[in-house]
Amino acid sequence: MKQGVANTPGQRFSSGLACGVGVLLVKLMLATLLGVLSVPAPAHAQSSSPQTLSACPDPGMCFRDKQAKADWAAQHTCTFCAVTTNELSNVYPGASQTELQQLVDEMNGNLMLYGLNTPKRLTQFFAQAREETGSTLRTSESLVYSARALKLTFSYFKNHPEEACQYGYVKSSADIKACSSYPKYDSKHSADQAAIANRAYANRLGNGDVSSGDGWSYRGRGLFQVTGKSNYKDAEGWYNKTFSPQPPIDFVKNPDLLAQPKFALRTSVAFWKQNNLDTTADQTDPAKPCTTTNAITRVVNRYTKSYSQRCQHFKDIWNAGTFQQVDCSLPQSGGGPFQGQLPGSLFP
Known part of the structure; x- marks a missing residue:
């Protein structure tokens, strides 16, 4: 502008x-x-x-x-x-105005407290959130995988290829060919997201075995996609320490709360502040942002394969001037x- x-x-x-x-x-x-x-x-x-x-x-x-x-x-x-829905639309072009307004209502009045009070901080925060939630602001993890993708993405399905064909979707001729060894599952069918989550996340991240249903209950939610029962417990601790609600919030008993825009933002902010990522964001050199973005990514999702994508999100948001109007120094x-x-x- x-x-x-x-x-x-x-x-x-x-x-x-x-x-x-x-x-x-x-x-x-x-x-x-x-x-x-x-x-x-x-x-x-x-x-x-x-x-x-x-x-x-x-x-x-x-x-x-x-x-x-x-x-x-x-x-x-x-x-x-303050931020506006127009600005957030640059980050989430596929999100509804209602969802964006809910985020704006939570953020405005609280940017100083949230550590999102400068263009650098906002851009680094939403570079992470954009990768985790996609262009549509998806606050609950999608597990719609093809049989082929399951075997490439999750070790469980790499070790159990028949179940990948059973629970992953089979649509294309390539999918059918990949499952040709399992005739029961080589015809077209949709993905079973709950079955996928319960197997992909079983016996890890604090979850129980497949039969516990923990994988589906504690699938990724929130702007930073908190995943796994132990991480939900940690998010609960971060949240209650940061905001001191009475009575305290119990995300383990009420995991769906994290998908609501209010809690999706607040739990991510609590993590952001607990790990001093706002001060890390201050070190950003906009001309060479990847060093700082990668440092933040290592905290948010260390083993992700999306380091380069997150840095690109930073560049896209920054170069568009999305949050350059925010001024909390008055x-x-x-x-x-x-x-x-x-x-x-x-x-x-």
Whole structure:
């Protein structure tokens, strides 16, 4: 977005000190005298508490300094320390607006607390989440695998190829050929996701055997795809330590909670903060981001084969300028959403 040019509603203008030589010179001169140009308040602006401030619309002008920008935000009861559904749509082009709005509602007012208060932090966080949940924001793991893919992906099915043909889908001629040794299963059929999960994740990650059903119960969920009973227990600990809900949340007894956008985000944030990944993200060199992205990936999903994809997600999000408008460094008088106490919206 070019600075100093009017934009469509919902976009935000976040220039602090520099607006470019020669851009809106007259307005800048007036801003020097008046602090900031006066513009009509956006129609949707309403008086609200710091916890419920919405993202500021594009003011359509440059500010003299950060204090002027903060004062404008306070006057219009909005905040530049916020994200929008338009921005998240760049990360998740296949997600519904309802899902994106739920994430926005959770994040806005809490970016400082969540360690997602800078463009680098947001971009690194969502580079990981994008790889884990795909372009549609899938917060519950899909186990729709072909028989061939099962044998390549999971050691259980590599060692039990007949079960791969039994539970993986068989659709193409290549699938049928791959299962030709097992005539009972070489005809077209759909994948049995529960059976796949119960075998792929049996006797690992804190799960019981195949008959326990733990593999399906504790399949990947959340923005960072928490997987396995022991990891659900860890997520429960991170969550309760970070947010102190009363009564404490029990993700082991209620694993489906992690698929809800609220908990999908919060459990990922708890992990992010517990492992100091926000400060790791601060080390990012946008020109050479893979070093930092790979360091974060080693914590999130050490044995994944998607290191290069996660770095590419960072580049795509960063180069699109997706979160460049987020500015949480304004003076408190600017109505910043986090005032040194836990926002009430954090609690269930």
